[in-house]
Amino acid sequence: MLSLLLCVSSLLLPLLPFSLAQGSGVKLRLAGAGRAPNEGRVEVFYSGAWGTVCDDEVDINLANVVCRELGYSHSLTWAHSAKFGEGQGLIWLDNVRCTGTERSLAECRSNGWGINDCTHAEDLGVVCSPHGGAPPHVNRVEGSPASLTSAHPPPRPSPRQERTQRPQPETVCTGREKSLLQCQFQEVPLYSVKHTHDAAVRCNVPTTGLETRVRLAGGREPAEGRVEVLMEVGGVQKWGAVCSENWGINEAMVICRQLGFGFASRAHQETWFWPGTQEAAEVVLSGTRCIGTEMSIQQCGRNNHVYCPRGGDGRAAGVTCVETAPDLVLDAQLAQETAYLEDRPLHLLTCANEENCLSSSAARMNWPYGHRRLLRFSSRIMNLGRADFRPRATREAWTWHQCHRHYHSIEVFTHYDLLTLNGTKIAEGHKASFCLEDTYCPDGIQKRYACYNMGEQGISVGCWDTYRHDIDCQWIDITDVKPGEYIFQVEVNPSLDMAESDFQNNVMRCRCKYDGGRVYLFGCHAGEGLT
Numbered sequence: 256m257l258s259l260l261l262c263v264s265s266l267l268l269p270l271l272p273f274s275l276a277q278g279s280g281v282k283l284r285l286a287g288a289g290r291a292p293n294e295g296r297v298e299v300f301y302s303g304a305w306g307t308v309c310d311d312e313v314d315i316n317l318a319n320v321v322c323r324e325l326g327y328s329h330s331l332t333w334a335h336s337a338k339f340g341e342g343q344g345l346i347w348l349d350n351v352r353c354t355g356t357e358r359s360l361a362e363c364r365s366n367g368w369g370i371n372d373c374t375h376a377e378d379l380g381v382v383c384s385p386h387g388g389a390p391p392h393v394n395r396v397e398g399s400p401a402s403l404t405s406a407h408p409p410p411r412p413s414p415r416q417e418r419t420q421r422p423q424p425e426t427v428c429t430g431r432e433k434s435l436l437q438c439q440f441q442e443v444p445l446y447s448v449k450h451t452h453d454a455a456v457r458c459n460v461p462t463t464g465l466e467t468r469v470r471l472a473g474g475r476e477p478a479e480g481r482v483e484v485l486m487e488v489g490g491v492q493k494w495g496a497v498c499s500e501n502w503g504i505n506e507a508m509v510i511c512r513q514l515g516f517g518f519a520s521r522a523h524q525e526t527w528f529w530p531g532t533q534e535a536a537e538v539v540l541s542g543t544r545c546i547g548t549e550m551s552i553q554q555c556g557r558n559n560h561v562y563c564p565r566g567g568d569g570r571a572a573g574v575t576c577v578e579t580a581p582d583l584v585l586d587a588q589l590a591q592e593t594a595y596l597e598d599r600p601l602h603l604l605t606c607a608n609e610e611n612c613l614s615s616s617a618a619r620m621n622w623p624y625g626h627r628r629l630l631r632f633s634s635r636i637m638n639l640g641r642a643d644f645r646p647r648a649t650r651e652a653w654t655w656h657q658c659h660r661h662y663h664s665i666e667v668f669t670h671y672d673l674l675t676l677n678g679t680k681i682a683e684g685h686k687a688s689f690c691l692e693d694t695y696c697p698d699g700i701q702k703r704y705a706c707y708n709m710g711e712q713g714i715s716v717g718c719w720d721t722y723r724h725d726i727d728c729q730w731i732d733i734t735d736v737k738p739g740e741y742i743f744q745v746e747v748n749p750s751l752d753m754a755e756s757d758f759q760n761n762v763m764r765c766r767c768k769y770d771g772g773r774v775y776l777f778g779c780h781a782g783e784g785l786t
Contacts, residue, residue, distance in 0.1 A: 281361045283324050287339035287380065294382040296339040297321055299347045299360065301368060306345030308360075309373035310335045316355035317363065322383035324359045334380035335436055341375035349373055354781060356586050356637070364780065465551040469513050470494075471574065473529030478516045478576040481526040483535040484552055495539025496531060496571035497552070498563030499524040504751045505547035505758075506555065507574040513551045516576035520754040523573035531571065538563045538571065547758060580756040581714070582640030583747050585763040587779035590745065593633040593724050594776045596733075598626045606658035612684055612728035616735055629730040630774055634669065634686075635694075636747055637719040640756050643703070645713040646691060647753055664691060664712050670749045671731045673767065674742040681741070684731045686722060694721040736769065743767040743776055 284305075285295030297308045310333075318330035349371030353363035428438035467485075474480030482497045507519035542558030549555050602623035607613060613627055638644045646664035653662040668691075671684040690706035696718040704713040714720050722729050731743075743765040751758060765779035 281359065283321060283360060285325065285339075285381070285383075286342065287378075293322075293327060293384070294339070295380060296337070296342055297360075297379045297381055298342060301347055301361075304345055306347035306369075307342035307375060308351060308379040309346055309349040309371050310377045310379040311350050311373065312352055313379055314353075317351055317353040317360075318381045319355050320353045320357050320360055320363060321381050325383060327383035329384050331382045331384050334382070335377070335434075337376050337378040337380070339378075339380040342378050343375070345369065346371045346373050346375065346378075354584070354587065356584075356588060358588070362588060465513050465553075466515060469510060469552055471510075471514070472531045472535065473526070474573075474575075478511070478514075479529075479574065481529040481531045481571050481573045482510055482552075483531060484540050486539040486553070488539055493537075493539055494532070494535040495537045496535055497543060498538050498541035498561075499526070499570050499572040500541065500563060502543065502572040504754060506543050506545045506552070506572070507576075508547045509545045509549045509552050509555060510574045511576035512549075514576070517578040518576065518580040518754060518756050519574055520577045520580065521575040523575070524570065526571050526573035529573055543572075577642070577754070579641035580754050581638050581642050581644035581716070582756045582760070583644060583714075584637045584639050584760050585745055585747055585781050586635035586637065586719070587763045587765070587781045589635045590632045590743075590763065591765055591776045591779040593631075594743075594774055595631055595724070596772075596774050597629045597631050597730075599629055600626045607727045609658050610656070610728060612730070612732070614682060614732040614735060617732070627732055628734045630673070630733050630743075630769075631724045631730045632776070633722065633724040634729070634745060635719050635721045636669075636714065638714040638716055641716060643713050643715050644691070644753065644755075650709065650711075662706075662709065665752065667749065668747065670744075670746045672744045672746075673731050673733060673736065674744055676740060676742060678742070682731050682733050682736050684728065686728050692720055693718040695719055733769070733774075738769050738771040741767040741769065743779075 280300070282300040284298050284300070285292070286298045287296035298305050299308060313333050313335070315330060315333070318333040322328070322330040347368055348360075348365045351360070351363050351365045353360070357363050425440050427440070428435070432438050469485070470483050471477070471480030472483050483494055484497055485492055485494055487493070488495070502522055502524050504519055504522045507522035511517055511519045538561055540552070540557055541561045541563045542556070543552065544556035545552070546555075600623070601617075601620060604613065604617075604627060605623075608617060617627060648664055650662075650664075653664045655662055667685050669686045671686070672680050673682040674680055691712040691714055692704045692706045692710075693702040693713075693715050696702050696715060700715065700717045702718065703715045704711050706712055724730075745763045747761050748755065748758075749761075755761070760781055763779060763781040765776040768775045768777070
């Protein structure tokens with residue numbers, strides 16, 4: 256996956272507009288036929304006029320950004336096709352895409368102000384959580400008594416009212432809809448549904464027959480073991496082992512997906528402890544190269560002729576699969592807002608030099624005299640997955656660093672690179688993960704990891720770990736870089752040492768302008784915005 260993200264061609268694609276309206280007086284309001292202050296058609300005030308937002312590409316991230324900007328805690332859902340009535344006049348935004356970390360809708364990517372191919376029949380609406388109610392200045396407008404009231408939620412009904420208002424099954428789908436919002440559903444009072452009625456689903460690989468062409472053998476449970484595949488050998492279908500040469504987490508992810516076991520937590524290159532079946536002792540697949548999104552291992556690249564220097568003597572490929580996995584995402588906006596230059600004296604960089612956080616030219620300087628020019632910034636790494644992110648190494652295997660007096664649990668946790676516009680790396684840095692911890696958790700989530708006193712390290716689901724701009728190695732050494740325009744890139748979990756449910760959102764890029772005295776980051780974006 257990441258090899259695609261890092262390809263040069265992706266760097267040459269135009270960046271979608273970002274942060275289009277900083278300082279331009281952009282405002283939001285909810286309008287139309289909603290029945291409560293916290294629901295309605297999304298309208299944007301820009302350049303002296305109110306306009307609507309098209310519902311193309313809307314998702315929960317966009318809806319959350321809108322609701323938070325209006326003063327609510329989060330979004331309950333969003334509505335397509337002008338559910339809250341068609342607006343009039345301008346359509347300001349189309350194809351809006353948010354990561355969910357933006358502070359306002361204006362910071363999300365879009366086609367640009369006023370650029371759209373929509374009609375008002377596609378006006379976007381949202382329903383925000385009434386908790387943490389919005390301030391008075393976001394009162395509703397038009398079309399309903401709610402527009403005449405304050406933005407506080409209506410009083411909660413009594414338990415008797417809740418019982419009498421309890422809904423019957425709401426949602427009816429044929430199974431052919433492209434979205435749940437296309438199904439028939441029954442409107443219910445805002446407070447009549449308790450979370451005991453929450454619906455849930457478990458998604459698996461569609462039944463395509465591909466699961467019959469792979470199996471796991473020797474494991475302690477069905478979701479782990481030595482990989483055995485069905486391949487054509489000499490015109491005959493034959494079961495055999497997979498060579499573990501270059502076997503990694505991407506290949507393991509494909510195996511787990513093909514079997515319907517969720518995500519890969521480990522890719523094993525030695526499986527002597529898992530005896531295979533007798534009929535699959537011979538290696539029938541080698542040189543496997545997967546992007547990670549394939550539906551079967553047979554769809555991955557491979558050698559034309561089977562060649563395996565390791566052989567099948569217990570070093571065949573194996574996997575361990577899990578139902579849930581973490582997912583790390585970088586906060587692009589924070590890096591953009593905190594970037595600056597520092598000329599730091601060498602005598603303050605002794606520990607950083609020991610950790611290889613400076614470029615190679617630092618070794619040729621007359622220590623401790625002189626200085627290095629550093630591009631400093633803060634980074635925030637959020638775990639948006641469904642399992643805690645933990646270092647693979649146990650605390651007994653962590654490395655003590657005497658100079659900084661802390662333990663390294665992961666050799667390299669993030670890469671910081673400065674690239675030319677055609678993708679050539681000209682400066683780099685890295686941040687060793689000496690302290691994975693829950694720097695911040697939202698309300699309702701308790702911090703579980705802290706590195707003080709050699710505590711447990713990790714990032715809980717829904718929490719994030721922040722590395723401030725003023726700590727050692729939180730920089731790129733640009734002492735030897737000439738003024739110009741570049742690509743600033745941050746990649747978390749670059750070696751894929753720890754499993755995640757999605758590796759495609761592990762890279763963040765910004766445009767960088769360096770004039771010799773100042774540095775500017777702009778257009779910062781992560782994940783899908785890279786392609």
